[in-house]
Amino acid sequence: MTPAVAHVVTVGVLPGGDAEGALVAAALGAAGVRVLSRALVEDDEAALQHALGPDDSLTVILAGAGGSAGDVVRRVLARATGARLVLHERMLAALEERYRRVDRPLPRRAERLALLPQGATVWVPAAGEPAWALESGARAFVVLPRDGAGAALEEHLVPFARARAAGHGAALTRTLRTAGVGAAALEERLAEWLGQPDRGAEVSVVPAEGEVWVRLRAPGASVEDAAQALAAVESAVAAALGADCYGRDAETLELVVGRRLLERGLTLAVAESCTGGLLGHRLTNVPGSSAYFERGVLVYSNRAKQELLGVPAEVLRAHGAVSAPCAEAMARGIVERAQSACGLAITGIAGPDGGTPAKPVGTVFVGLALGGAVTSRHFRFAGDRAQVKWHSTQMALDMLRRAL
Amino acid sequence: MTPAVAHVVTVGVLPGGDAEGALVAAALGAAGVRVLSRALVEDDEAALQHALGPDDSLTVILAGAGGSAGDVVRRVLARATGARLVLHERMLAALEERYRRVDRPLPRRAERLALLPQGATVWVPAAGEPAWALESGARAFVVLPRDGAGAALEEHLVPFARARAAGHGAALTRTLRTAGVGAAALEERLAEWLGQPDRGAEVSVVPAEGEVWVRLRAPGASVEDAAQALAAVESAVAAALGADCYGRDAETLELVVGRRLLERGLTLAVAESCTGGLLGHRLTNVPGSSAYFERGVLVYSNRAKQELLGVPAEVLRAHGAVSAPCAEAMARGIVERAQSACGLAITGIAGPDGGTPAKPVGTVFVGLALGGAVTSRHFRFAGDRAQVKWHSTQMALDMLRRAL
Incomplete structure (x- = not known):
């Protein structure tokens, strides 16, 4: 049985990202539909037509409100x-209702938003914007x-996708996220599972x-069958990954670290040099992080390292700001001044300038x-400034995760 | 004349982002080729086949080294x-050379990477990985x-794209980025240009x-013609946008702010509460930012606000941490302690919890x-935690930009 498949297409804003499309793809995947592609297309009829999924597939289209995207889609x-495009009373009523709520009459130009292909089904969620669906033979x-x-x-979409998965056959995917181990090493460790x-x-x-994912995909006659097949393989693969696997699907490293801090009632403070705030940003992306994130300092200059963390001038003179003694002094300084349970410090050379033969770009400490002890690790990351910053925070979070 | 068009397809890693595809699309656009879509497709033959551009288009495919992506593409x-797939000696030699450089023999399984469709042209850049091109009628x-x-x-790709633009007709695009003004207001201001x-x-x-872009697209018989048409419209539109337009194409707000600080020889220090490091992260994403970014503090707790910035207990008691007096005290505190020329402070409620009727989620000060004076602004942002954090840094950077 071939599983139900889908394509996700976002219309408009080509140079930008596609966070919305990724969310929709994740929801479809969880409902048992296999997402084959995710595309951003120009606000252009030929481009959209080309991107529509073929027969026997579901295409979910995200259309921005600005510009002519809606007209192009219709x-x-x-x-x-x-x-034919005909006026859909239910869509018109939903649009009028939205304008009524903000005490404004429906603008004339908004009326054409209610012109939909004959046979379309309008979805009006309890709150939020209306949407619509159209089925044509085996294509939706x-x-x-x-x-x-x-x-x-x-x-509406999730139940619709579940029904398709029930009718066509399902497929479920799982992403096991790892940190601190390379792709080649994982391939060796999982050799008996790959390509089988x-x-x-x-x-x-x-x-x-910036990390390595192990992806599993299990087909099944139903979502339940696929879930059962997935669970069996997942537990075996997760056992092989051991502590290198930190989370699954949308679980980020900062989420997992935050959860452990919360469970153990510990607070965290950070001192960042080359990452310039990325570590604090990631930690505070997690809702509720104020329960354990006490403070951070971004000590770009040596003066700031001395004033805010008490890094001894002697350490800076003898070893430089990018060194194990400096990273340890920073960690000690932040944990003492913040009176937090854990302190995490990063110092390094993100590039593109500032490298030397002894300490090339990508050198990070x-x-x-934690618990009265201070340790440090030395890394050498490849890649550009953004990648060095990312990998530095990744390894810092992973050090803390493994220590907890 | 219809301009040369292209589609960019990245094979593999569907749940992830597509930074590589975005870079390729930007390079094609600058070479005068109109990019109609950018897709991430599963490592699957049917999915890739469906994503290939139609007749008279160029499809650029990015294939990851892991998994079977390369085989699927071939x-x-x-x-x-x-x-037919045949062994390409030039590709084999390029692969052998790469392995020789790291002192290893070419693995047997790597040999199949040299099996390419008959008629393919192998591109071997002076440094870096080899690539290949294949033309078939009007499709490339x-x-x-x-x-x-x-x-x-x-x-290789940029000259190849330029030649296609010269043969088919070109199209150039320009993105004018704005901050501090809404889409509806811009549409009104640019009414005479839209849809013309x-x-x-x-x-x-x-x-x-999280901002509003004004996009221009100019066709022309050649890249030079398109550039001329674009320049004429761009200067008129830019004049209509005035100071609301802060940069173009890949110029971010943090890049533009950094450039102005550098030009005027000023340093900056930041104090972040609800943004938790995002402001520092954005500022330090700019290479060379150590020349003007002095330090930052992430003052999540009230204690940190008092200890690191000297925010008076009286301000916190009378107005709360999310208030104009607190934002001003934070800005004053960071600029005095860092002895920097400018100080930027953010305090607010990013959500999802912590809101009150008087100060709902999204309230940010x-x-x-700057120059001895301290000012503050009050914002009320819509959206989730990530969006509130983003908009807060956006408005903080824009306040500084306009003040400089």
Whole structure:
């Protein structure tokens, strides 16, 4: 049985990112539908037409409110399904209701938003923007607003995708995230699983976003079957990964570290030099992090390292700011001054300038103060400034995770 | 004349981002080729085949080294062009040379990387990974390694794209980035330009990445013609945008602010509460920022606000940590303690918890200390935690930019 498949297409804003499309793809995947592609296309009829999924697939389209994206979507889907554009009373009523709530009349130009291909089903979530769906033979299309798709996604798209997975066969994916180990080492460790789909799930090792992910994909006649197949392979693969696996799917390293701090009732303070705030930013991206994140200092200059952390001038003179003694003095300084349970410090050379033969760009020291002890590790990262910053925070969080 | 068009496809790692694809798209755009879509597709033959651009287009494929992405690409392109896979000596030699440099023999499984569709042209840049191109009628395909595409991109793909733009007609795009003004207001201000392609360039207003972009696209018989048409419209539109436009294309707000600080020889220190390091992170993403970024403090707790910035207990008691007096005290505190020329402070409620009827989630105060004066502004941002953090740093940087 071939699982139900889907394509996610976001219309407009090509130079930008596609966080909305990624969210939709994740929701479809969790509902048992296999997402084959995720595209950003220009606000252009030919480009969108080309991006529509082929027969027997679901295409979810996210259309921005600005510009002509909505018109392009309506025209392309009408043409693709051979339907005429007609006024949908339910969509018109939903739009009028939205304007009524903000005490404004529906603008004339907004009325054309209610012109949909004949046969379309309008989805009006309890809160949030309306969306619509259109089925044509074995092909299905869903159009969500790019902003505020959340409500329609949960209330309508997920059940719609589940029903497709039940009718076509399902596929579930799982991402096991690792830190502190390379792709080649993981491939060796997982050799018996790679390229062996008959063991219940396809397993692959993929470098992604500055870490290495182990991806599992299990097909099944139903979502429940796929979940069962996935669970069996997942527990075996997770056991092989051991402590190198820190989380799954959307669990970030900062989320996992925060959870452990919270469980143990510990507070954390950070001292950042070359990462310039990225470590604090990642830690405070987690809702509720104020319960354990006490403070941070961004000590770019040597003067700041001395004033805010008490790094001895002697350490800076003898070893330089990028050194194990400095990283340890920074960790000690932040934990003492913040009176926090843990202290994490990063100092290094992010580049592109500032490297020397002895300390090339990418040289980074991470210091960790925990339970009265201070340790440090030396890293040498490849890549540009953004990558060195990212990897530095990744390894700092991983050091703390393993120590907890 | 219809301009040369292209599609960019990255194979593998669907849940991740696509920074590499965005770089390739930007390079194609600058070479005069119009990029119609950018897609991330699963490591799957049917998915890739569907994503290939139609007749009369260029498809650039980025294939990761891990997994079977390379095999999938070779097989799909051979089938799409009706060519057999044959051993390419030049590719084999390039691969052997790469392994020789690290003193290892070419592994047997790496030999299949030299099996390419008959008629393919191998590109071997002076440094970096080899790539290849394949033309079939009016359709062209270029395959770049996902990691280390840089050299082949500059040395081979850009001239290849330029030649296509010269043969087909060119199109150039420009993004004018704005801050501190909404999409609706910009649409009103640019009414005479929107939807008027006969004025030399198409102009559109698109909300993107927490700001609003004005995008221009000018066609021309050649890249030079397109550049001329673009320049004329750009200067008129830029004049209409005035100080609300802070930069173009890849120029970020932190880059523009950093440039002004550098020009005026000023230093900056920051004090962040709800943004938790994002402001420092953005500022230090700019290479060379150590010349003006002195330090930062992440004062999540009230104790940290008092200890590190000297915010008076009386201010916290009477107005709370999220208030104009606190933002101003923070700005004053950081500029005095860091002895920097400028001080920027952010305090607010990023959510999802912590809001009250009087100060709901999204309430943010930004304080600016500059030339002895301290000012503050009150904002109320919509969106989730990540969006509130982003908008807060955006408005803080914009306040500083306008003050400089």
